[in-house]
Amino acid sequence: MVNKSYLEKETLAQIKEYFSSNGFVTLQQFLDKKEMNKISVKKYKFEDEPLTHRYSSGKIPKIFDLDFISKVIGKKISKIDAKIIKLTQGNYELRGNPKPGFEIVFCLNSWHESFGGQVIYADDNTGDFFALPTTKNTFSIVKRGKSTSRFIKYVNNHAKKENLILVIGKIK
Numbered sequence: 001m002v003n004k005s006y007l008e009k010e011t012l013a014q015i016k017e018y019f020s021s022n023g024f025v026t027l028q029q030f031l032d033k034k035e036m037n038k039i040s041v042k043k044y045k046f047e048d049e050p051l052t053h054r055y056s057s058g059k060i061p062k063i064f065d066l067d068f069i070s071k072v073i074g075k076k077i078s079k080i081d082a083k084i085i086k087l088t089q090g091n092y093e094l095r096g097n098p099k100p101g102f103e104i105v106f107c108l109n110s111w112h113e114s115f116g117g118q119v120i121y122a123d124d125n126t127g128d129f130f131a132l133p134t135t136k137n138t139f140s141i142v143k144r145g146k147s148t149s150r151f152i153k154y155v156n157n158h159a160k161k162e163n164l165i166l167v168i169g170k171i172k
Contacts, residue, residue: 001032002065012071019072023143024121026132030106030139031063039063039108041084053093053152056086060167064104069171072141073102080104082169085152087117089159093152098124102171103142103150107164110136115159119166121150134164141171 005011006027019025044056060082070077082104105119111134122129124147131153132140144150155164 001035002068003027003029003032006030007068012068016072016074019141019143020074023145024130024140025072026138026140028133028135028138030137035063036108036137041086044084044086051094052096053091055091055093055152056088057083058086060084060169064106069104069141073143073171075102077102077171079172080169081172082167084108085166085168087152087155087164087166088162089155089157091117091152092154093150095122095149095151098144098147098149099170100144100146100148103144104167104169104171105132105140105142106167107132107134107136107138108167109163109165110134111162111164112158115155115162115164116153117155117159117164118153119150119168120153121148123147124149 015025041058044058046056048054064080066077118131120129120131
């Protein structure tokens with residue numbers, strides 16, 4: 001279940017306003033402990049497409065409250081097309097063609113920024129960009145415009161044997 005404080009009327013109104021003004025919102029301590037403990041992936045498939053990405057991925061159980069997300073973005077949604085991604089040293093996702101719409105990024109474990117692996121959104125017209133935090137149980141919703149691309153920063157040798165686990169999805 002979503003953190004109860006985010007469901008309060010006044011807090012939800014502030015979240016909606018922030019999202020509407022900025023095109024993204026990041027919420028920490030998003031799920032309660034019970035929901036966080038339900039998330040597990042037993043099997044990852046390694047994907048190595050040198051021109052686009054290199055990481056392991058798996059299927060994610062349905063854990064997101066579609067009604068809550070609908071209220072934040074102001075649009076009725078039917079599903080989230082998401083996958084879980086495990087990043088290790090040498091993994092990345094290159095900047096691809098911008099696809100307008102709404103996306104979610106959910107970080108399942110804490111990670112040191114010096115390792116790389118941050119999900120970064122960039123405006124191809126202005127050069128402006130922002131990196132999403134890599135903190136456990138942090139959920140972000142991002143509105144991508146026609147010129148907004150996303151990439152995952154290369155995971156460098158400082159990560160050693162550490163893993164960053166993310167859920168990335170497109171809101172439908």
